[in-house]
Amino acid sequence: MDHRLLLYFTTLVDKGTFTQAAKALHISQPSLSSAIKKLEDNMGLSLFERSTRKISLTREGEILYKESNKLLNHFEHVQKEMTRLKNEGPLELKIGTIESVKFWLPKVIVTYRESNPEVHIKLLEVLGLRQVETALQNYKIHLAITNQHFENDEILTVPIYKENLVALFPKGHRLQHIQAISINDLEEEEFIICKEGFQTRQDILNAFRKTGINPNIHFEIERFETACSLVEEGLGITIVPENYIKSINHSAFSYKRITNANLSRTVYIACLKNRYLPPVIEQFINITNDFFEKSIYND
Template sequence: MDIKQLQYFVAIVDQSTFTKAANTLHISQPSLSAAIKKLEMEAGFPLFDRASRNIGITKEGKILYQEAKKLLRHYETVSDEMLRLREEGPLELSIGLIESSMFFVPKILTVFKREFSNVRISLLETLSLSDVEKALNNFNIHLAITNQYIQNEDIETIPIYKENLVALLPLGHYLENKDYLQIKDLEGEVFIVSKEGFQTRKDILNAFKKSGINPNIQFEIERFETGCSLVENNLGITIVPENYVRYAKKHECSIKPIDNSNISRTVYIAYDKNRYLSPLVMRFILLIRSFFENEINREKL
């Protein structure tokens, strides 16, 4: 079984007929048929159901098709990497980011660019779980910085830091005089929360559930910046990561810690284990992990 055989097989499935696939591949139909028969002999089972007029794919063929697509994407990625290296063109690093990661990413990029000055870097927002998985599986990004723990055998998820979540109140709110809040203090308050599919929403609503409180959700958002703006305009209360408000631009609202061990989140590095990761990608991952190891050591001093 070789790459060319898999390319032929995938082309037939995608084109639905041997004739169209042969035209797309610029080979004769007999040559294509012979290659697929050889592939079936090596695999030990038929890939197509030839009993009907329209070619159908067998159950075994469907499994091979899915795995072959992954392998071909990986092969193309490695080929592209090698071509760039041969031509000495600009190297690339694509990173998927959550909004709050910008408090540390520029610091790491500064160090990284000293070592790899010619690397072209793409920073893409990948916020929800589906965004992250799709971007990694399609090889749109080399790695993601995410607060989603991804239950996927193809994706490696490494924790890098944990942080508390804090409440944001409009200035002059009656809860502003409290040093810290309890979840029960927010009962009945107009609440602003991330939309479905965001891990922060799950973390917050889980804490409410454990406290026996049903939040009065009036606004659903995608970005913390939007939530802060709504709070500043006295439209409700929201909960955000402490590092977001610590490092973001100053907001005209009151920041309150929450006395609840359930209100926290973990941030991860995630990457596709089936993808070739160049030395520069591995170096960036190492710089992230080293940054937070040093942060922990500084806090202990």
Template structure:
């Protein structure tokens, strides 16, 4: 099994006919058919269900198709990167971020830019678990700073720090005049929380559950900024990372500590452990780790 055979197989599945796939691959239809059969013989599995009139993959074929796509993406990325390094050197770094990471990322970027002045840096918001996975798997980012622990064998997920979550209360609300809150103080209040698929939502709802409190969810959001705006307009209470409000410009609501050991979250560094990592990516990872050591 080699890259050429995998490319033939992927092209056939994408085009759904031997005629179209052979034309794109610039080979004859019999040659393509023979190549697919040879691939099946080499791996000892049937990939195409030939009992169907339309081209259909077997279960084994679907698995190979998914994994082969990743492999070809990786191969193309490495080939491109090697060629670019020969011609230009390392000039680009892409980092996926969550909102609260901006309290430390500029400091690391300043240090990084002192060493690599000519590198163009892309900062992309990758908030949900699917955002992070897709960005890493599709090579949109080199690494991610995320509060999602990624259960994927080829993704390295390293904890870098833990932060408390705090409550944001509208000005003039009865709870704004209280001291530190308990989770049960939020029971019955109109509540604003991240939508499903966001780890912060799970962290918050788990803390509520452990305290025996069911939140009165009225709004589901994607960004903490939206939650803060809703709180400022008196539409409810939300819980956000302490570092987000500490380093943001949101000041028109009351920040309250929540005295509960369960209400916190962990922030991770995530990257593809099997991907070729250029020296600039490895250096950024070193600086990131050093910042929290």
């Protein structure tokens, strides 16, 4: 498939007229018309509705437009990556992260830097499902460390560890000294939970649903840090990853596992299936996997 023809096709759709598209492409209108006809002839399909004066795609044209954008985006990325590798070498690693990586990611980076001291590492916080998908598909990050469950055939997820979710209370809370707590004990509590689009929210709500009760939600947040601050001020309780609590000063809180719910989450490395990843990035993935195969954190 001719990359140039796909570029002409998507530009015509984006600009809406042959005049504007030809101007953007720095070619003549007859040349653009000829290119579009050649693309349709090559495919044996009509890509545009001829019954209207404005640019309107057929169903086949809509599919090609969507897939062409992906191909062109990938082509541009690979082209830039090859140029950068030629001029600079593999010097950059961009990782999307969730909050709880603070308890282990620095340890992995120390090991990684021993063999790759020249690599510039960018850590970008990407939390919700759509954020992660967009960052991966738009090449903003090479990979994501996430607990999101994807229903997207373009994204590969590799599980690296499981972590328990625990109930978090302010000091002096009535449940602080109860040896074993259940979901039912939390029914009347003012509850703090992640907003829509976060996998942890779905995991927690599913656990409540299985017991036939609804949490008394008072606050919806994005970051566990915010939830902890609200708990510290006595504004409610929350459920967070146990490893996250272990990685911060929790003198203002107490936390307990919940006995009648299998509350845990899986953390993955996620990346695009068909994206070229330089060897230094594959090495980071391997070092991370090795860390958790040997790690006490992997329960």
